[in-house]
Amino acid sequence: MSGLDEPCGIQVVKVKDDHTYKLDEGALKEILLREDVKDLPVVLVSVAGAYRGGKSFLLDFFIKYLSAPESLRNSGQWLGDENEPLSGFRWRGGCDRETTGLHLWSEPIKILYKGQPVVVLLMDTQGTFDSSSTVRDCSTIFALSTLLSSVQIYNLKENIKEDDLQHLHLFVEYGKLAQDQETAFQVLMFLVRDWPYPYQHAYGAVGGEQLLAKRLEINASHTEDMRDLRKSIYTFFNAVKGFLMPHPGFSVSEEKFDGRLFSIRDEFKKSLLDLVPSIFGPENLTPKNINGQPVKCCDLFYYFKTYMNIFNS
Numbered sequence: 001m002s003g004l005d006e007p008c009g010i011q012v013v014k015v016k017d018d019h020t021y022k023l024d025e026g027a028l029k030e031i032l033l034r035e036d037v038k039d040l041p042v043v044l045v046s047v048a049g050a051y052r053g054g055k056s057f058l059l060d061f062f063i064k065y066l067s068a069p070e071s072l073r074n075s076g077q078w079l080g081d082e083n084e085p086l087s088g089f090r091w092r093g094g095c096d097r098e099t100t101g102l103h104l105w106s107e108p109i110k111i112l113y114k115g116q117p118v119v120v121l122l123m124d125t126q127g128t129f130d131s132s133s134t135v136r137d138c139s140t141i142f143a144l145s146t147l148l149s150s151v152q153i154y155n156l157k158e159n160i161k162e163d164d165l166q167h168l169h170l171f172v173e174y175g176k177l178a179q180d181q182e183t184a185f186q187v188l189m190f191l192v193r194d195w196p197y198p199y200q201h202a203y204g205a206v207g208g209e210q211l212l213a214k215r216l217e218i219n220a221s222h223t224e225d226m227r228d229l230r231k232s233i234y235t236f237f238n239a240v241k242g243f244l245m246p247h248p249g250f251s252v253s254e255e256k257f258d259g260r261l262f263s264i265r266d267e268f269k270k271s272l273l274d275l276v277p278s279i280f281g282p283e284n285l286t287p288k289n290i291n292g293q294p295v296k297c298c299d300l301f302y303y304f305k306t307y308m309n310i311f312n313s
């Protein structure tokens with residue numbers, strides 16, 4: 001990959017200064033058209049949301065899980081050594097540049113789903129609500145990542161707020177414009193980081209579902225717009241999920257923090273052991289479908305180009 005041997009986050013879509021979008025076809029080809037993966041069904045998991053929300057940090061745990069031997073994954077031992085620094089998307093100054101756009105993990109990961117090999121791709125988004133990005137850029141990046149992914153993780157801080165829902169609505173409406181058919185997107189997960197009220201709704205998927213049900217419930221005080229928004233979120237996606245995560249501990253914001261587990265709160269680690277297999281466990285993988293058809297890695301190359309053309313026109 002770009003002359004580097006170590007896998008890394010590769011920027012495949014860039015937002016240029018004139019607010020047009022540039023696809024790095026060469027980089028994308030190297031990932032999606034690799035001989036050993038191009039004809040396999042693909043699972044694309046994307047993480048989107050505000051800047052500095054811990055998205056890349058989380059993706060690095062996805063990489064850890066996916067790269068661990070099956071025996072460690074199955075026995076819940078995949079988090080590994082307490083003293084090992086975390087590597088992957090978050091290395092700044094490396095090849096993972098911090099410009100607005102979409103980044104793919106350079107290494108497609110092969111894994112078995114119902115006895116058949118599938119390819120898992122991880123996508124990091126950069127720039128949603130970033131102060132220097134315009135609303136249009138953010139919407140496009142979010143919309144593109146929703147169109148391309150089979151699982152979109154909407155990464156939020158502390159709660160699901162009305163603003164978060166409104167932004168989501170805007171992004172998804174935007175994505176719908178690029179779709180030629182009335183099919184729903186696949187999985188949307190509201191992932192709440194630093195959830196402060198575990199005594200109200202417990203950490204994990206059950207608490208997440210409860211909070212989500214509460215936030216998406218329509219009540220008498222809602223305006224017409226607020227009602228429409230709530231109804232549409234369920235129709236836009238085949239499945240809408242929630243998950244509440246604890247704070248990882250304040251050591252993660254220290255300058256010297258390098259991601260080693262030793263400095264992360266046990267509760268956070270416990271939550272990772274619950275969350276990550278719920279997305280990537282062999283029973284839980286969601287292969288990408290478009291118009292009801294399974295999408296292969298090489299097809300995704302075509303979809304990247306098609307959607308980019310639409311957003312640039």
Ligand code: GDP
Pocket residue numbers: 050051052053054055056057058090193194246247248252253254257
């Ligand atoms: P991104 O911009 O969303 O990709 O955010 P990063 O993954 O680069 O993380 C930004 C900062 O937040 C880093 O200092 C991380 O150590 C820290 N961080 C990561 N996960 C969490 C979390 O769940 N809660 C909090 N409070 N900080 C986190």
Ligand code: MG
Pocket residue numbers: 055056057124126
């Ligand atoms: Mg990041």
